[in-house]
Amino acid sequence: MNRMENLYRQIIMEHYKNPRNKGLVDDERYNKSHIRNPSCGDDVTIQTLVEGGEVKDIRHEGSGCSICCSSASVLSALLKRRPVEEAQYISTQYVNMVSGQSYDTDVELEDAEAYQGVKQFPARIKCATIAWQAFEDTLGGDDDE
Amino acid sequence: MDLDFDIRADFPVLDDETLVYLDTAATSLTPHRVLHKMNDYYRKYSANVHRGVYRLSHEATELYNDARRTVARLINAEEDEVVFTRGASNALNMVARMLAPYIQEGDEIITSELEHHSHFLPWQRIAKERGAKLIFVPLDQNGRIQLQAFKNVLSPRTRVVALTHVSNVMGYLTPIEKITELAHAHGAYVSVDAAQSVPHMEVDVKRIDCDFLAFSAHKMLGPTGFGILYGKRKHLDAFEPVEFGGDMVGIAEKDTLTYQKPPLKFETGTPPIAEAIGFAEAIDYLEEKGLETIREHEKRLAEYAHKALSGLEDVVIYNKDADAGIITFNLKGVHPHDVVTVLDDDNIALRAGHHCAQLVMQWLSVAATLRASFYLYNTRDDIDRLIESLKRARDFFKDAGL
Numbered sequence: 001m002n003r004m005e006n007l008y009r010q011i012i013m014e015h016y017k018n019p020r021n022k023g024l025v026d027d028e029r030y031n032k033s034h035i036r037n038p039s040c041g042d043d044v045t046i047q048t049l050v051e052g053g054e055v056k057d058i059r060h061e062g063s064g065c066s067i068c069c070s071s072a073s074v075l076s077a078l079l080k081r082r083p084v085e086e087a088q089y090i091s092t093q094y095v096n097m098v099s100g101q102s103y104d105t106d107v108e109l110e111d112a113e114a115y116q117g118v119k120q121f122p123a124r125i126k127c128a129t130i131a132w133q134a135f136e137d138t139l140g141g142d143d144d145e
Numbered sequence: 146m147d148l149d150f151d152i153r154a155d156f157p158v159l160d161d162e163t164l165v166y167l168d169t170a171a172t173s174l175t176p177h178r179v180l181h182k183m184n185d186y187y188r189k190y191s192a193n194v195h196r197g198v199y200r201l202s203h204e205a206t207e208l209y210n211d212a213r214r215t216v217a218r219l220i221n222a223e224e225d226e227v228v229f230t231r232g233a234s235n236a237l238n239m240v241a242r243m244l245a246p247y248i249q250e251g252d253e254i255i256t257s258e259l260e261h262h263s264h265f266l267p268w269q270r271i272a273k274e275r276g277a278k279l280i281f282v283p284l285d286q287n288g289r290i291q292l293q294a295f296k297n298v299l300s301p302r303t304r305v306v307a308l309t310h311v312s313n314v315m316g317y318l319t320p321i322e323k324i325t326e327l328a329h330a331h332g333a334y335v336s337v338d339a340a341q342s343v344p345h346m347e348v349d350v351k352r353i354d355c356d357f358l359a360f361s362a363h364k365m366l367g368p369t370g371f372g373i374l375y376g377k378r379k380h381l382d383a384f385e386p387v388e389f390g391g392d393m394v395g396i397a398e399k400d401t402l403t404y405q406k407p408p409l410k411f412e413t414g415t416p417p418i419a420e421a422i423g424f425a426e427a428i429d430y431l432e433e434k435g436l437e438t439i440r441e442h443e444k445r446l447a448e449y450a451h452k453a454l455s456g457l458e459d460v461v462i463y464n465k466d467a468d469a470g471i472i473t474f475n476l477k478g479v480h481p482h483d484v485v486t487v488l489d490d491d492n493i494a495l496r497a498g499h500h501c502a503q504l505v506m507q508w509l510s511v512a513a514t515l516r517a518s519f520y521l522y523n524t525r526d527d528i529d530r531l532i533e534s535l536k537r538a539r540d541f542f543k544d545a546g547l
């Protein structure tokens with residue numbers, strides 16, 4: 001696998017072309033967070049529905065590069081229907097993985113494993129984490145918009 | 146003279162023979178000569194300027210003052226019209242601050258969607274503060290500022306015209322001399338962002354006749370964090386300083402002060418001495434090569450690149466008729482950041498993003514673009530490499546199903 005194939009794994013491109021849980025909903029029960037990376041224009045909005053300590057639903061919308069958009073889709077598929085604390089924990093492990101820090105390798109990251117290659121591209125770490133940052137913001141309970 | 150050979154050896158970053166550097170519009174490379182000159186300052190006569198009466202300080206001051214003469218000569222200004230700043234952004238902000246007190250409610254400030262953030266946001270701010278109106282010259286269908294469009298927005302209420310000389314995204318040259326003439330006939334001040342023009346062509350402030358003009362050293366082989374504000378002497382005499390402290394002051398008392406004469410009136414604190422000296426060396430170097438020769442060289446490269454890029458399927462070029470060595474484009478269906486990662490993998494440095502000019506991105510209706518920009522150290526070989534790498538990127542993402 002060359003460097004490009006290592007970054008742009010098939011799973012990533014597949015999520016980019018066929019994103020899961022895409023499109024926001026007009027429902028006040030959802031928490032929303034919008035993050036825009038001013039340097040590159042990546043723009044992601046995440047909506048989560050948290051009920052009874054569980055992440056019941058995750059929606060996303062935005063525009064940006066393949067790494068950024070696909071990771072919003074991967075995130076939504078991976079963290080939906082998880083207890084909030086678990087979702088938070090997994091998110092932290094993912095962010096640590098792509099930024100080259102130590103992380104809990106026992107955690108099942110499923111499709112998100114495919115972002116392993118990102119750590120070799122420091123300029124792209126931001127792209128791979130922006131949706132996750134927005135997701136974590138929605139768990140804070142504050143609606144920023 | 147042909148610049149295609151030998152020049153690369155002058156630039157230490159290009160010791161890496163596989164590197165293709167196509168991001169001069171963001172910042173240029175620095176030649177050995179400039180680095181040596183700056184090093185010499187710290188190694189041989191590191192001392193403050195204007196202050197010490199000992200020999201070292203005197204030597205430093207001499208070189209520092211020479212630098213101002215060199216800049217003045219470059220743009221055909223008088224020495225006391227050349228203010229040293231932290232860069233073009235700093236200089237353009239200073240202009241807005243200097244003129245702010247003269248702007249009344251209902252006055253109009255003409256600017257354009259081609260502006261770099263540093264030339265539009267300060268005026269957006271001043272307009273809010275003073276209750277003035279920000280007016281945008283409508284761009285023509287190619288994104289150019291045309292004289293007629295400017296005439297249409299010029300009015301008796303126009304107080305300031307703040308326009309770029311060359312756009313850092315579209316590479317268009319603004320008809321600034323005629324604009325200045327018209328603006329002056331309406332009693333307006335003219336501020337010119339010359340960050341992309343002075344490095345690449347002969348710019349004569351007397352011929353343009355603008356009131357203010359700004360540029361940065363790092364886009365013309367000099368150091369970062371250093372730049373120039375040119376201001377007409379009568380304005381620098383009349384306007385209040387925007388910063389206060391050491392060096393700008395004449396006599397300080399508890400409740401009054403007198404100012405130094407311009408340009409010192411606008412320079413506060415210990416200046417970037419090595420940077421000034423290094424910048425002068427960069428100007429000497431550029432003048433030895435000849436700014437017009439460099440411009441011709443860039444033009445040939447840009448033509449070559451335009452032709453090659455146009456021949457590539459799936460490439461969209463946004464500024465086919467650019468006047469400067471700047472090509473802004475995209476690969477259809479692939480986000481510029483994804484493209485740039487493949488180029489980077491081939492050791493080609495090129496910018497992807499909005500280039501600190503979000504208004505022109507909005508005008509183009511794109512979130513981001515790729516931008517290749519050329520300087521004296523670029524060659525046809527660089528462009529061939531770029532094309533090969535773009536093909537690789539296109540094929541790679543096609544295979545991935547994009």
Ligand SMILES: Cc1ncc(COP(=O)(O)O)c(C=O)c1O
Pocket residue numbers: 170171231232233234235261263264309311312313338340341361363372501
């Ligand atoms: C047209 C234009 N104006 C202003 C600037 C700002 O220059 P600096 O960042 O050196 O202040 C730039 C550089 O990015 C530019 O391209």
